[in-house]
Amino acid sequence: MxxxxxxxxxxxxxxxxxxxxxxxxxxxxxxxxxxxxxxxxxxxxxxxxxxxxxxxxxxxxxxGKETKRTSPPASSSVPLRSKQSPERIHRKASPEGNSxxxxxxxxxxxxxxxFANDPHFQYALSRISSLDSVPMEVQPAGMTQEDAICYFMQSNSFPGAFWMSDYMANFLKQSAGGPASVRALRASMGAVASAMLCRVRREVSLKEVARKSYGSALELLNSALANPEEAKSNQALGAVVLLAIYEIVVSRAPQDIALWTNHISGATALLELRGPDQLKNEAGLRLFLHLRYQIIISCMQRDARVPDYLLEGTMEILNLRPAEAHGNRLIMIIGRISNLRADIISGVLSDDQEIISQASAIEASLIAWLAALPPVFTYETHTRSRFDYGFENRCRGMTTLDDQYHVYPTLWSFNTWSQYRCARIIISEILLTHIRQMSDASSMRSLSEEFRQHCKTLRSNISRLALDICRSVPYALGAHRPEYDSTMPPPDSYIGGLVLLWPLYIAGTAENSYHPLRRWVVQCLRWVGYTYGLDQALALMDIVAADPGILHGGTDAEIEQSRITDEPVSGVSSSRAAVAIANSASAFNNMSPAARIESI
The missing domain is CATH 4.10.240.10 (Zn(2)-C6 fungal-type DNA-binding domain)
Structure with missing residues (x-):
């Protein structure tokens, strides 16, 4: 080969x-x-x-036969590899036929x-340039697991990616042996890399390789976890992270998302076992930063509270990395949202007025966070030219929702904005849900005009945030860059699809099932699943298609308002609306039965 x-x-x-x-x-x-x-x-x-x-x-x-026929003198013999025929030198690509x-x-x-001539792999090679040159075993046919691992490393070849850190470079220099945690990390990387390349290349032979590597990784990981010291190692935690990515790659059915959740729960337990010392080394800190948002997403899916140590660790990082304070503060707010949802589902909070009051306080925190956002997070809104014929090619064939798309300074700022928009949609959903419950228990007419206007504002904000998420998709796919950019994942990287799964799910479930945005999100998830080889995108596609949507209720006027509004996302807090709701509901409850009927 x-x-x-x-x-x-x-x-x-x-x-x-x-x-x-x-x-x-x-x-x-x-x-x-x-x-x-x-x-x-x-x-x-x-x-x-x-x-x-x-x-x-x-x-x-x-x-060899020709050599025997001509029998040249030994002094004039030429090595076979230097003998080149025109047939070997010039080969033409044939666009037709199945050859x-x-x-x-x-x-x-x-x-x-x-891979040295591949511009997308040059950065990956530069990160591990300290490795000794070890010849790679090349098998004559098909793609091997080594090829798959090279593909995986190429997909992560951008600054800040944990798998391209100096820690991983040192890890790759180690021999094939070592403790169970080290071997588990290798097997996990082989499993996820083989599964990914199997889907992207339709290389069926790698499917069995991925399955066997996954089973081997589980056995080795269980062996490592039996040792208290190995259980605290970065290799053991890294193996769990890779196994979670493996489930994202192979979990097609919606119910299979629970397999990803199981690995995230295991990573949560390991983070707690490792304690605060894990934040004292770079590899441990990167793993913590990578996992914490995944853990919060898992908690939201399971309606569970975020572990206290996760939020405490984030508070400690606020002091360790003041330059990243904004991202860490946002994580703290999102953790509060997850805890509020868990308290509502478990019945710890059942009073609508109290729920709306707490949700309004969280919404106010999000608005304050947005107001204090530094200029480095500022993004640009571009209008796609109808003469830019290469746009869809840079998006690998994916079409945009409309003619506008966002361009962000960095992938990190893109992720931060996505997290904010998802959080704002979720907290707005909580407010709308319990406002509806209060209106059903009393009457919309008995509530103040200010409250009704705020309901319209919430619906408008949800629609606008969902639209902004969709307009951010081209950036994750690399539509903004005509040339290769080493600060971003390569165009073929699965990272572009991975960072879109949760935002697309939130945006897709915001609108009604008949809305064009919903249909586009379903199409986009299907495209991500087949293009990047991420089967979980196809599972989310099914879930989004069946979801009624946050905005499925309400009056026609409110729905129309959420569609046609062109105002930016409102920064008005719900705290005043919460007071109005409480006062209106209290007044309604104090009415006589006859007065209630008359007010309705």
Whole structure:
């Protein structure tokens, strides 16, 4: 198997006609204008490597026979690898038929398995440049687990990714042996990498490799957890993180999301076992930062309270990393939202007035957080040009909801904005739900006009936040960058799909089932699932499609208001509305039965 360089991304028609292809999807503009059927685009990863084993054997035998016939003197003998025929040097790509495509690229049978010419992998190589050069075992046919791990590392080749940290570079230098936690981490990485590449490349042989590696990782992890010292290691926690990602990759059915939740629960227990000392080293701190939001999402899904130690650790990080204070404060607020939801579901809080009061206080905290946001978080809203034919290609074929999209300074700021919008939608849902319950128990007419206006504002805010989430999707997919950007995951990275799952779920369940935004989110989740090989996106697609939506209730006027409003998300807190609700409800309850009927 040899590395063949970066192949042409154009469609078959444009390559055969030797013209520039804009790579639009589903058909390029050149084929559309010429009224030709566009044959589509080739799998770039499969074209980078070509199995030359049989060809090398055949040519070696042929050259051996030729050597016997000519019998040259020993002094003039030439090594076989230096003997090149025109057939080996020049190979033309064939756009037609089912034969395996080859490239017009000068190669020989001794070309090493090398990613150095791949611009997306150069950063990954630079992060582990301290590693000794160890030859990789290359098997003659199919993709191997080593190939899959290289793909996984390539997908994480951007600054800040834990898997590209110095810790992982040192880990990769270790031998194949070691403690059970180290072997569990290797097996977990092999499992998730093989499962991911199996889906992206449709490489069926890797499916069984992934399954066996997953089983081996579980056995090794259980063995490591039996040792109190190994259970506290970064390797053990890293293995659990990878197993959780594995479930995101392979969990297609909605009920299978519980498997991801189980691994996150295991990681939660390990974080508690590790205690505050885990924040004293860089690898432990990165793992904590990576897991805490995942744990909060899991708590929201299970209607459970966030563990106290998680919020306490976040408070400690506020002092350790003051530059990241805004992100940590937001996590604290989101933790309060999860705890409020858990108290409501468990019955600890049952009074609507008290629930609305607490939710209003959290909403006010979110508004204050937004008001204090530093300029480094400022994003730009771009309008897509109808002449930008390469836009969908940069989005890997995904279309946008409308002609606007957001561009953020960094991936971190994008994540922070997504977390804020999801939190604001959830707290608005809590407010609307219990406002409706109070209105059902009394009467909307008995409540103040200020309260009714605030209901409309909440609905408008939910719609606007959901729209902003959808407009952020192109950024995660790399639509804003015509050139490779080392500060972002590579275009083919699964990270782009992974960071979209929760925001798309929240945005999709905001609107009614007939709303265009809902239909677009369902389409987007389907696309993420098949393009990035993340089966959990397909499970979320089914859940979103069946959800009635936060805005399924209310009057027609309120629904229309939430659709047509073009005002920015309101910063008005619900605290005054909560007081109005309480006063109106109290007045209604003190009325006589006849007065109540008359007010209705």
């Amino acid at each position: 040899v590395y063949c360089g970066k192949p042409s991304k154009g469609c078959g028609q444009c390559r055969s006609r030797k013209i520039r292809c804009d790579q639009a999807r589903p058909a390029c503009s050149q084929c559309v204008r010429a009224k030709r059927e566009c044959p589509g685009y080739r799998d770039q990863l499969s074209l980078m490597f070509r199995d030359e084993s049989k060809s090398v054997i055949r040519k070696a035998k042929a050259e 395996a495509p080859t490239l017009a690229f000068e190669v020989g049978p001794d070309v090493p398995f090398d």
